[in-house]
Amino acid sequence: MRKDIENYLYKLTKDYSQTAKTSFSASSISQQVGLNRSTVSSYLNEAFRKQKLLKVKTYPVSFLHKQAFAETFFEANHLEYDSFEELFSEAPTKNKEKDPLGTIIGAFGSLKEKINQVKTAAMYPNGGLPVMLLGASGSGKTFLAEKIYEYMVEKQIITFSAPYISHNCAQYFNNPELLSSVLFGYAKGAFTGADTDKEGLLDAADGGVLFLDEVHRLSEEGQEKLFTFMDTGEYSPIGNDSVRKKADIRLIFATTEDIESAFLPTFLRRLPVVVSLPSFHERPQPERLQLIDQFFIQESNILQKELSVSSKVIHFLLDADLEGNVGKIKNLIKFACGNAYAKQHDNQRINVKLLDIPIENLLQPFSSAKVTSQRLMDERVYLPNTEIQPDLETSERKRLKTFFTRLLDDYKKVEDGVLTPGQLISFATENVVLLMDEFVFFTPEDKETSFFSFITYNIRSSFQFMNENYGFDQDGNKILSIANYLYVKENQDFLLEHTDWITLKNSLLHFLEEQMRDEVWLAKRFLNSLSLHLDSEVLDEDIVFIALYLHSMNLTMTDTSTKAIVLAHGYSTASSMANVANRMLQKNIFHAYDMPLGITVDEVEKKVFQYIENYPVEKGLIVLIDMGSLNLITEKLASKISTPLLVIDSFNAPLLLEVGNLINNSQTIFEISEQINETLPIKKQLAMPKADKKKAIITCCYTGMGSAVQIKEILQKSLGKTGETLTVLPYDYQKLKENKRRELPFHIYNVLAIVGTENPEIENVPYFGLDKLVNGELIDEFVQNIAQHFRVDDQGLKQELIFNFSLKKMVENLTILDADRVLYLVSETINEIERVLEITFDANKKYLLFLHISCMIERILRKEEVDKQEDIDEYVKENRVMMEKIHRSLQNIEEKYTIKVSSLELRLINDIIFS
Structure with missing residues (x-):
């Protein structure tokens, strides 16, 4: 008898967070174990004297199982406490704050926005915001609700001892009135069988979290009572409206139904946060694979056996169109492991094969949207007594991850001033070269299969495109290295859940664009071309890696001068004239567009912008066109471009050669516009961008660009978010001094100020000497200058x-x-x-x-x-x-x-x- 009480209290204490505090009293325990109160009280006090129980001197007095409490929470310092709060105040402080929601697979991927939504709801003051979780059965709604509770405890939004009550409303399918009584409690005599007053789930969850799954089972009356409670924090038990109870509860709901048809509009208006969870097959492949790995690891721990799972099993689980979502996958894995274990339990390694999965599931069709197009994976081995097994990845993928981790660490050192930008680029480039040298000699097992051949063929096509348009030479080793790199990655975003990558990748890409503008641009163009062939997206990590690889080859844009395109009516008029001019100039200067006779101005505009998307036109764009309507065309284009535009009407071969020669001689678009008038009678218009010019600060140094770049970095760091909309542009001091406002920045930007070591003396542009900023003399004036154009925190800046x-x-x-x-x-x-x-x-x-x-x-x-x-x-x-x-x-x-x-x-x- 004593043992029954002790065992019951042990289980009750282990389930503390889901149990009402009154359940630990002698009276409540006596009802559950079927003994009178005095007998139970006697046993409890005897166990307390033997130091097996903890006593909390609330009213009524509560008892907790000491060992179960230590296993669940922490080792209590005393046996007797005045309150539960005093007991839990002894909880050891954590050295590092955890984020339970951040540990969910997909928290930084497909679930990122969902996680941010529930965090907002949890952190919202005055009781938080109610959350409705939507999703098919097995999509992880219950699991997410538990993690939300853990997050609230971790963030100290609710106390360590706060209850977590989970209730599935589906069991009241035929009796929604009974569900209301369970939720709100009831008064004696409320209905037949209500012999005593009974507290409900709202009582039990007071101070904590109440999770109601399948909440659409609530009747309309029940929904009304619930949203009244959400509005006021008060409710009445069923059968006694004169009693008003209060409770402080964080509410989480879940349903598999369409909420518009399943709930009252008045109820839905009280739900500011509605989170829709994706099904298993709506998740990206890396996340699906992580979930599968996690479940096999769990089974390896349960069976205490090493599991070897065939690649066919993995692919079946990844791609089969199964109902039941994540829950179904988990159960299939459990069954398959159990089936294999029953046949091989004497072996140290259990081999899980496709036939270990129930035959009725093997006959399910595959999801057409998610069939894995990549090569078959190797078998995967899972070890017992582990949580994370990085050895599931190939050594090549591990080395790639290590490279990106080091790159991010070095980038943080640049931000902290420990490394210079040049040192970072040098270190990263060296590491990329070492990796690519390895990939040249990497031999995949299925290298001759169609997938590898498909990658290689399309890389050759992309190289040819780059060669024709940008002078990007083909090279057998380059093709092989990039093919093996993509083959190893399997086009997966393997940094999906790397916290530093998520946080820093945008600023890192911006940094690399500043340091290696040409290489980043070429990498984007190459990968864009390749993605069209492979039907895959361009990943940011690939842009970073390929740009650094190109940098190692000392590749730069073969042509960063003013760009020119030729548009003419006829089947091959433009292309024929452009080809002749390019051959005579011995350089691919003109790009041609042949136009049908009925082409409209809008279609011409599209052609021009198609070119701008594919080519860098920072130095300006010359458009030579034979169709007239010069004013209209110039006006339409100038209203949308961000660089100088020279439109020339009614061109001929001599004019093309003249323009081409001037471009070849590195003349600016302004110089070209002036000089061609002197030699040929033409119609032309030079237009500056009509759209609002982006504001900029120019930095310069008498000794060269190096210091100008350093000044720029200090300014950008100081400007913070303002720096995202304000361009800081390092520029050559000598050019500014000689050419003044004729230099390109003054045509493209609204230049607010110049900061440098020597004043280039540009009329109407304020100059701030570095020495005056360092000693603070011009800080106020500089900030006032910025504040005239941007909303800034003056004192903070x-x-x-x-x-x-x-x-x-x-x-x-x-x-x-x-x-x-x-x-x-x-x-x-x-x-x-x-x-x-x-x-x-x-x-x-x-x-x-x-x-x-x-x-x-x-x-x-x-x-x-x-x-x-x-x-x-x-x-x-x-x-x-x-x-x-x-x-x-x-x-x-x-x-x-x-x-x-x-x-x-x-x-x-x-x-x-x-x-």
Whole structure:
């Protein structure tokens, strides 16, 4: 009898999060085990004295199984507590905050937006937002609800001891009224059989999470009562509307039905967050494979056997059109492993074959949308007592992942100023070359199969396209290396769940475009061409890898000059004239479009923009056309382009040669426009972009482009999000000095300012000398200039400029402290001083405070004293109020560095502020 009570309490404690707290009382336990209350109470107190139970002195008194509690939560320090809150306050703090939702397969892929939705709902103040999960049976709604609860506990949105109550409403299919009574509780006499008052799920879930699966089983009356509770936090038990109960509950619903037809509109209006979960076959292949791996790992752990699963089983599970989604896949894997285990239980390795799957499932058709087009995978081996098995991947894929991990680590070092951009490019290029050298000699087992041949053939076609259009030479080793690279990857985004990649890839791509513009552009064009042949998407990781590979070959654009296209009516008029001109110029300068006689201006426009999409036209575009309507064509094109445009009407062969020669001689589009007038009578129009010009700041340096690029990087870092809409453009100082506003940036951009080491003296463009920014003299003026065009945090931008231009280096030179940490703390302190004193510092004063307080911290840590001040006592009396406010603002620094700021130090800060 005693053992029955102990076993029951053990199970009850293990299920604590899904159990009402009143269930741990002697009275409740006596009802469950069928013994009178006094007997149960006697047994419980005896077990407590033997230190087998924990006692919580609530009303009524509760008992928890000590061992079960330790297994589920943590080792309790005492046996007796005044409340559950006191017990759970002993929970050990975590060294690193976890993200249970981030561990879900697909959290950074197909489920990324869904996860963000539920996080928003969970974090929303005043009780969060109700969440409705939609999806077919087996799509993971119950699993996601549990993870939402874990996320709330981890983020301390709800307490560690908060209940999680999960209830499937489908069991009340024929009795929705009974479902309402279970949900809200009922009063004695509410219906036949209601002999006592009974608490409902809302009572049990108070303070925690209630998950109602198949919630569409609620009657309309039940839905009305539920949304009234969602509005007010109050409800009445069935049969007694005079009683008003309150509960604080986070609600999660789930249904497989169409919500528009299954729920009242008034109920749906209370659901701000509706999350639709994809079926198994709507998931990307990498995610489906991860789920399959996870289930086989679980079975390996259960069976305590090594599992070898044939490639045919994996492909069947990936592609068969099975009902039941993830749940069905999991059950099939469980059955197949059990079936194989029954036949081979004496073996250390269990071989799982296709025939271990139930025959009725093997006859299911394959999902036409998801059949794996790639080569058959190798068999996959799963080991017991593991959670993640990276050895399921090939060594080549592991090396690729390692490359990207190192690249991201190095990129973070560039952002932190530990590495220079040039060093990053050099290291990454070397690693790419090593990998590609390996891929040249990599021999796939099925190298002669159609898939590998298909890749190789289409890479050759893409190389030919690149050669014809961009001078990109074919090379057998290049083709082989890229073919093996794509073969190893199987066109999978294997960085789908790499957190750093998700966070940094956009800024990394932007960085590479700045450092290797030509190579990134060529990589995109090559991969775009290849993707059309392979019917696959272009992945960002492939752009990065191929661009670095091209950089290793010292490839650059063969032609970055002004571009020119020829449009003429007739079957081959344009192409014939362009070919003749290109042969005579010995360079592929003109691109031709032959046009039918009835072509409209809109169709001409499409042809031009088709060219712009495929070719870089930053230096401007010359359009030679034979159809007249010069004004109309120029106006339509100029309204949409972002570069200078020269339209020439009624061209001939001599004109083509003249234009081609000028392009060959690296003349700008403006120079070409001026010079062709002198030799040939033509109709032309030179147009600047009519669309609003993007705003820009030009950086320059008398000594060359290197420093201009460094100034640009500091400015971009300072500008933060504003830098996403404001272009910072390094440019050649000598060209600016000589050509002034004739240089291309002034035609393409609205130049707000020039920052540099020497003033190129451009009329009506403000110049900010680097020295004046470093010493803070022109910071205010610079920020005012930016603020005229963008909504910026003036004070924040000033502080960022001070940080990035000089402070960090100054602090690193003057102290041995961690510069980033000390500057962050000092920044917070200065903000606090401004707040408590109700003043705003100018840039110079703020700069001085940064340096002074940073050095003060180290001075105190070294126990160095400032000069004696004979009048300190009198000074403190006169300035007591201000000094106390300043001292309070310094408390964070005192706590972080365990120091005490003296009156002598406070006086110095006070003098800086008010002198």
